[in-house]
Amino acid sequence: MTRRRLLxxxxxxxxxxxxxxxxxxxETPPRQPASPTPSPAASPSSFDEAALRRxxxxxxxxxxxxxxxxxxxxxxKAVKNGLGGVILFDxxxxxxxxxxxxxxxxxxxxxxxxxxxxxxxxIVSIDQEGxxxxxxxxSNGFPATKSEAEIGAQNSxxxxxxxxxxxxxxxxxxxxxxxxxxxxxxxxxPNNPAIGxxxxxxxxxxxxxxxxATEEIQVHRAGKVKTSIKHFPGFGTATGNTDFDVxxxxxxxxxxxxxxxxxxxxxxxxxxxxxAHLLIKQLDPNLPASLSPAVVTNLxxxxxxxxxxxxxxxxxxxxxxxxxxxxxxxxxxxxxGLDLLVFANQxxxxxxxxxxxxxxxxxxxxxxxxxxxxxxxAVARVDTLRP
Numbered sequence: 236m237t238r239r240r241l242l243x244x245x246x247x248x249x250x251x252x253x254x255x256x257x258x259x260x261x262e263t264p265p266r267q268p269a270s271p272t273p274s275p276a277a278s279p280s281s282f283d284e285a286a287l288r289r290x291x292x293x294x295x296x297x298x299x300x301x302x303x304x305x306x307x308x309x310x311x312k313a314v315k316n317g318l319g320g321v322i323l324f325d326x327x328x329x330x331x332x333x334x335x336x337x338x339x340x341x342x343x344x345x346x347x348x349x350x351x352x353x354x355x356x357x358i359v360s361i362d363q364e365g366x367x368x369x370x371x372x373x374s375n376g377f378p379a380t381k382s383e384a385e386i387g388a389q390n391s392x393x394x395x396x397x398x399x400x401x402x403x404x405x406x407x408x409x410x411x412x413x414x415x416x417x418x419x420x421x422x423x424x425p426n427n428p429a430i431g432x433x434x435x436x437x438x439x440x441x442x443x444x445x446x447x448a449t450e451e452i453q454v455h456r457a458g459k460v461k462t463s464i465k466h467f468p469g470f471g472t473a474t475g476n477t478d479f480d481v482x483x484x485x486x487x488x489x490x491x492x493x494x495x496x497x498x499x500x501x502x503x504x505x506x507x508x509x510x511a512h513l514l515i516k517q518l519d520p521n522l523p524a525s526l527s528p529a530v531v532t533n534l535x536x537x538x539x540x541x542x543x544x545x546x547x548x549x550x551x552x553x554x555x556x557x558x559x560x561x562x563x564x565x566x567x568x569x570x571x572g573l574d575l576l577v578f579a580n581q582x583x584x585x586x587x588x589x590x591x592x593x594x595x596x597x598x599x600x601x602x603x604x605x606x607x608x609x610x611x612x613a614v615a616r617v618d619t620l621r622p
Contacts, residue, residue, distance in 0.1 A: 282607055284597060289317040290610050291596045294617055296320040296360055297589060298580035300327075300334060302341055304348050309586045311352050318589060319575065319617060320358025320413070321349060325370040328581040338376045339408065346410035356621035360413040360577075363402055366434045371405045378405070383418055387437030387447055395447045399454035406460050412622045414455060415463045415509060415546075417448045419495040421471040424487070429476040436471060444495045452504045461620045463546050465509035467496055467535060468524055477512040477554035478582070481523070485516040493539070500541045507620060508535060509546040510573065512554035522571075523554060526564065531572035544574040544616040551582050561588075562595045569596065569605055574613040575620070 296319055299310040306312075310321065323346075325336040336342045350357050361370050366382025373379050378401060386398050406414060421444060422436035430436050437447045448464065455462045469492025475482040499505045510525045518534060519527040525547055535541050547568055549555075555564045568576060578588050585591070599605040 282600065287597055287600060287607060287610070288593050290607075290614050291593050292317040292589065293319040294574060294576055294610070294613055295589060295592060296322050296358060296575060296577045298322045298324060298578065299586075300580075300584065302333065302335060302337055302345060304345065304352075306352075309589075311349070313589045314349055314352045314357060315354065317354060318357075320360055322360045322362075322577060322579060323370060323411070324579070324581065325372065325375055333375075336370060336375045342371075342375075343409045350410060358413050358575075358617075358620055359411045360415060361406065361411050362415045363406060363411070364416045364418060364435060365398065365402060368433065368435060371409070382434035383437045383447070384422070384434035387443050390438075390443055390447065392446070392450055395450040396454055399451040400458075402451075403455055403458035403460055407458050411460065413461045413463065413507075413620055415465060417451045417462065417464060418466070419444050419448050419464045419499065420466055420469055421492055421495065423471040423492070424473065427471065427473050429473055429478075429482075430470050439471075441491070441494050441498075445498045448495065448499060449502065449504050452499070452506070456506075459622065461506040463507040463509045464496060464499055464505050466511035466513070466548065467508050468493055468511070468513070468515065468518065468530060469496075470511055470513060473513065477548065477552055479553050481514060481554045481557060482512070483514040483516070485514065488513075488515050488517070493534075496535075497539050500539050505541060505543060507544040507546050507575070508541055509548060510535070512548050512552055522567065523558075525555075525573065526559075526567035526571050528571045536572060542616075544613075544620055545572055546575045547573050547577050549579040549581070550576055551578055551580065551585075551588075553582065556582070561591070565592055565595055566599055566604060569599070569609070569613070574616045 299321065304311050323336060324334045326332065327334050335345060346359055363369055363371055364383060365380040369380050371377035380402060381398055386395055418435045420430050420436050421441065422431050422439045425431040437444045452462050469488060471492055472487035473482050473484050496508065510531060512523045512525050514523050518524065519529045524530040531545055535545060550564055565576065580588065600607055600610065
């Protein structure tokens with residue numbers, strides 16, 4: 236880990252966030268889970284499959300429908316079985332109908348129900364950037380918040396801290412412990428439909444971005460809310476939105492867009508890094524950044540020295556689904572070095588996505604495409620995000 240629908244708030248506004256994205260909202264019909272078949276190279280007793288499934292489950296964050304849950308809901312069953320976390324949305328992408336949030340009291344009770352069902356610390360995540368990308372907003376009883384662009388224009392540490400404190404107070408009040416923010420993309424294309432037009436960037440100036448992002452992150456940390464800087468390796472020059480299509484920024488992206496990430500990582504201000512589904516051929520001629528070992532392992536971990544969790548943007552986004560099946564995308568993402576996989580369940584709605592992904596990854600370990608050691612490393616990194 237992470238734009239795009241109409242959000243009720245102070246007027247309706249086109250919204251973008253980590254994972255509530257896309258133009259379709261079709262429910263995926265249930266399919267029979269695949270039965271893992273041992274490969275000749277690995278006997279059924281070569282690993283503890285039940286333990287492995289729990290590990291894999293802890294690496295998944297999933298969206299779901301409903302303002303209340305009970306023990307019969309698939310999301311509660313997944314949480315009881317060790318699901319890593321959930322992501323909350325205010326609206327359904329396609330219909331704009333309420334999804335998880337209708338009032339402070341309602342969503343607080345919802346989060347409590349999910350946390351009570353979890354056998355251990357549950358990641359409860361959200362996109363609460365401010366401005367147009369705010370799942371907690373006046374339409375559901377929360378205060379309006381300024382956008383990053385408005386805060387960056389002020390460029391006042393005191394004003395930034397006060398703004399960030401308002402965001403954190405709302406998150407803490409309902410039990411959220413991971414915010415997919417701040418956006419640290421440089422605002423290099425004001426007409427960018429995913430960033431510039433939505434006021435999601437602090438500035439085109441690197442110093443302004445880093446200074447304000449640092450203040451915001453520090454306020455989140457003081458409130459015991461983890462953050463995820465995004466969208467690595469830089470979305471600022473894009474002319475499209477990966478929620479709706481493959482976005483190739485090869486002709487416009489430059490290494491200057493890495494600098495905010497590099498500075499926040501080197502200063503110890505990156506709890507996690509959300510990797511975008513961008514195609515940047517200078518970095519990888521074939522694979523989008525989120526599925527590329529050259530980007531996640533060599534660049535983010537190697538050159539920039541990031542030791543924490545790498546978070547996927549929505550694994551069901553059109554930029555991925557139009558080129559790869561979900562199983563292939565998951566395999567590529569984990570091989571690339573992603574740790575936390577986010578499934579918004581917005582562009583498509585698949586209540587079976589957890590079981591399907593577990594079956595897939597177990598088979599990847601069984602056939603030695605992935606090793607259990609790689610899964611263990613991802614689990615250790617993701618655990619740093621838990622409350």
